[in-house]
Amino acid sequence: MKVSARLAGLFENALTQAMQVDLMQSIARMVIPNYDIYERSGFPSAIGMPRADAARHILKDFLREGLLLKFVEALIQVTSEGYMGRQVRIALLPRIIAEVEELGYRYSPEKGVFIEAGGGARTMGWGTLREGRTYEFALLRADIAGNSEMVRRYSRSEIAAAYDKVRAMISRLVEKRDGRVWGWEGDGCTAAFYFADKTIQATLCGMEIVHELFVYNLLGRTLPEPVRTRLAVHAGPCRFQMSVKESAGDTLRRAEMLESRYTPPNCLTVSPGVYTDLGSKLAPLFSPIPGPDNSPVYCYSLGWEKK
């Protein structure tokens, strides 16, 4: 992230005017545990460090580590919730937020983080996740069932036209719920959900894809036969990489296995861990079906009353 001289100046002034050095350090530790400004700056701890110097060092450290936005998020948190029972006021904070938004981010109060604003490019990590770190995700796997047979039956252009529509539909529904499609590998994709209610959002997204595909197959399809998908949701820790191929891990592997081995076409399955998060309105819509190791997974599909 490139920071303008104006944002840097505002950041230093905001900290200098609003808080003592110990509070600056405490807020820094909300982002980097054990952050020690004296150790990092080489300033003798026995002598009180001037506020302006501390602010400058924090700016330099957090810029170098790519964590300046996280620090600003921590500032927003302490101004709204207080710190250890005391109120914190930072007069220049609204101007800092405005400057960050100029860089193409928007602050989401519900999520407590800056994420990419709608108009700009969308990255796999919402502009807020750091590569190489492990986060808790809900992963939605989608795959077009019977792809090999369809590819044999129809021309490349017919397949491309049909799949493009399905891909666009899935991407739209994922992003509508603040998820990110991490990548398409041929006829399948992995989408990630990270923020609050991530398992619910991933599950609702899967259900919406089931419904949307029903309408598409009924009224909008371009091939003589319907396009069918298998969908699965699993949640757990996953190391975040900008390339989904490098993001290998148990959670990703389990999501893929759930989709490919245990999910019937036109259905969404969720793992037992996700099912327990669904709550009293969603859970009854899922039925248990056999899963790995004799344990159930839970399946959702759209059916119709028999004529």
Place this chain on the structure above:
Amino acid sequence: MKSVVFTDSPRKVLALPYFRARGTQDLETRPRAELKKALPSLEMFPLVYVDVGGMTGAECARIVATISASPRVRFCILDPAGNVSDVAALFHAGAVDYLGKRTVTARPSAKRRSALLSFARRLGKGFSESAPAPILDLSAQGDGWAEIEAGKEHAFAFLFIEVDNAEELKKRHEPENLAAAMATFREFIERVSSQYGGRTWMWSRFGGLVLFPLHERAPFAALCGLRILLSSIFYDCEQSILPGRLSFRMALSVGTTVYHEADTGKIISDAVNSIFHLGRRYTRPAQFVLTSDAYDLVPQALRDYFLPAGTYEGRRIHRMLRPSVGVRGAGG
């Protein structure tokens, strides 16, 4: 889907007051010489107009014989000069409309368009997106509101929606909580309807009426009903503040009424009365029913999801199958 006019004078035809209001968005023109070649695909057009201006009686008879050989094509004879001597013979041959010298000089009224829809249906040629074109352009959701003028009569599709167990809900919930819950329900209906060109027109505490301006390419009222059914799961899980699922019923019909933006409570309209009767007296909880006129607007592919459901006030009624979720092995 546009209607098509076979004519050798396209400019003159498009300048006729009858067509001018619709413009080229809803209408395409083709040379008369292409009619024979185009016959196999004509069934998919809402209406096929044949301009017989400048033809002799024999030529006119030949072209009518050609088009009437395809019994499902909805054809109208356009005769701006008023040369056809036996208009009834056109209807005997299967025409659904005749636009003579006087008719073409004015915009079609809502009543006329509605009568045309009913007549075509009686001939077994109800408007639909029929088999040769299974693909419905879902992006072409015309809204048609630009043509609607307050104080004038227009043709609409009327979608009635009402919560089923209102009395039970009143007993179970505080009035303020119930009012807040019903506000979210209205918001949900308005959000989905607006995507299909529908507008909430009348709304009481537990439901109301959504209007869709009616034109030949208007299958969207029925699609909107389908969407509301499918989206209600998401409404229950994400928006509704009531525990459990909210049950509601829907009824769809077609008719005309004078349109007013305010004071809708004072409107006297057979069509409005009729849809309220259908929704409140005939439709059972959680059902979505359609009159046969509205059923004619349902895209062919969606008709498999409807069942005949008796008659009401002399009209045949169709009922949509209920979606059942969470049961394995169905889908599309």
